[in-house]
Amino acid sequence: MAAFEYQALNAKGQAVKGTFEADTLKLARQQLKNQDLTLLEITEVHKKEQSSKGPLLSQRINMRQLAHITRQLAALLGSGLSIDEALGITAKQLDSAKAKRILLGVRTRVMEGQSLAQACSAFPSTFPPLYRATIEAGESSGKLDQVLQRLADYISDKGQLHSKLQMAMIYPVMLTSVSLLVVIGLLAYVVPEITSVFTKMGGELPTITKILIACSDFFKHYGLMLLLVVIASSMGIKALLRLPEPRMRFHLLLLTMPFVAPFSKGMNTARFTRTLAILTNSGVELLQALQISSQVLTNNAMQKAVEAASIRVREGQSLNKAMEASGLFPPVTIHLVASGEASGQLPKMLASAADDQERDIQALTEMTLGLFEPILILVMGLVVLAIVLAILLPIFEMNQLVK
Numbered sequence: 001m002a003a004f005e006y007q008a009l010n011a012k013g014q015a016v017k018g019t020f021e022a023d024t025l026k027l028a029r030q031q032l033k034n035q036d037l038t039l040l041e042i043t044e045v046h047k048k049e050q051s052s053k054g055p056l057l058s059q060r061i062n063m064r065q066l067a068h069i070t071r072q073l074a075a076l077l078g079s080g081l082s083i084d085e086a087l088g089i090t091a092k093q094l095d096s097a098k099a100k101r102i103l104l105g106v107r108t109r110v111m112e113g114q115s116l117a118q119a120c121s122a123f124p125s126t127f128p129p130l131y132r133a134t135i136e137a138g139e140s141s142g143k144l145d146q147v148l149q150r151l152a153d154y155i156s157d158k159g160q161l162h163s164k165l166q167m168a169m170i171y172p173v174m175l176t177s178v179s180l181l182v183v184i185g186l187l188a189y190v191v192p193e194i195t196s197v198f199t200k201m202g203g204e205l206p207t208i209t210k211i212l213i214a215c216s217d218f219f220k221h222y223g224l225m226l227l228l229v230v231i232a233s234s235m236g237i238k239a240l241l242r243l244p245e246p247r248m249r250f251h252l253l254l255l256t257m258p259f260v261a262p263f264s265k266g267m268n269t270a271r272f273t274r275t276l277a278i279l280t281n282s283g284v285e286l287l288q289a290l291q292i293s294s295q296v297l298t299n300n301a302m303q304k305a306v307e308a309a310s311i312r313v314r315e316g317q318s319l320n321k322a323m324e325a326s327g328l329f330p331p332v333t334i335h336l337v338a339s340g341e342a343s344g345q346l347p348k349m350l351a352s353a354a355d356d357q358e359r360d361i362q363a364l365t366e367m368t369l370g371l372f373e374p375i376l377i378l379v380m381g382l383v384v385l386a387i388v389l390a391i392l393l394p395i396f397e398m399n400q401l402v403k
Helices: 025-034 045-051 063-078 083-092 097-111 116-120 129-141 144-201 207-240 244-254 261-281 286-294 300-314 319-326 331-343 346-402
Strands: 002-009 015-022 038-044
Touching: 025 038, 063 083, 063 097, 063 144, 083 097, 097 116, 116 129, 129 144, 129 261, 129 286, 144 207, 144 261, 144 346, 207 346, 244 261, 244 300, 261 286, 261 300, 261 331, 261 346, 286 300, 300 319, 319 331, 331 346
Parallel strands: none
Antiparallel strands: 002 015, 002 038
């Protein structure tokens, strides 16, 4: 039985779409005809996924939906249902048409005789290598329900961390944007109307007023050009960073910059240790787990360091020594990994290392934002004060001359 996605017109001429299962394409068309629907388009779900090109067309489920689906599958499998039954029940309860479409596509492949991991591989943009490898390990060990539960917890925790960081950044970004817009608006529209009076009267103006007039003229005449230059530069830098060599140099720079390095190292270390913990705890062999864990890193320099560590481990070196050789991982993380290897509790120590890094990142983020906000307010206050003084000083001098 295959899953099909369709678009059709009902008896009233209204467009409808949905997903359903049928044995063949011919039977699928017949089912729609029996429902008095005029078929416009019908596509088999997993074929649509395979034919998609690029990130805009690929099928994707967000982390919250994926965690919910994974947790529900774990519960249903734990109750004794088969994989295809669990997939079918979960798909029926989904509100998202996209998620339902993908899950039915997975179920179709499972019913064709594929394993769950193989079925998920048809939707790589939805189910990353970590997800598929963990499921494969769960199927091999016969503990798929337990593995899915741990995987759901991992995805949920990952989504919560991202949400916390995004929520923490909303206020500073809004404050910075509004402050810049206010200052640019003052310089481009308000200040010229006031300072034009001073220039018509002649006389020597204070230095701060001259600077203000020069800034105002610049934004008034070249503001649009400056905006275009900024946009073009951003696009150029983005295109340059797609190249391997410049991207590697940039990522190495991120790991050495005073304020950025702790965030970059901490986030990537937490992501690496958390991924490695869940893979090793699910029964994935260490070398394969290292290979998969390297793919979740966003910093290319640290990704290369993990790949190099994997080679050293294959040659017989311990994991903590292999990680220490790169010089990119925090000493606390290396110490916890060494402790885990010595005690035979590597997954537990890796999870502890991830927890430690995530706590540090959260504390560092709160401290940085706590300092950034008052500093930004102080700077913008000084800028506004400078504008006010540049306007008031000539007025005071005019009053002195009148007296």
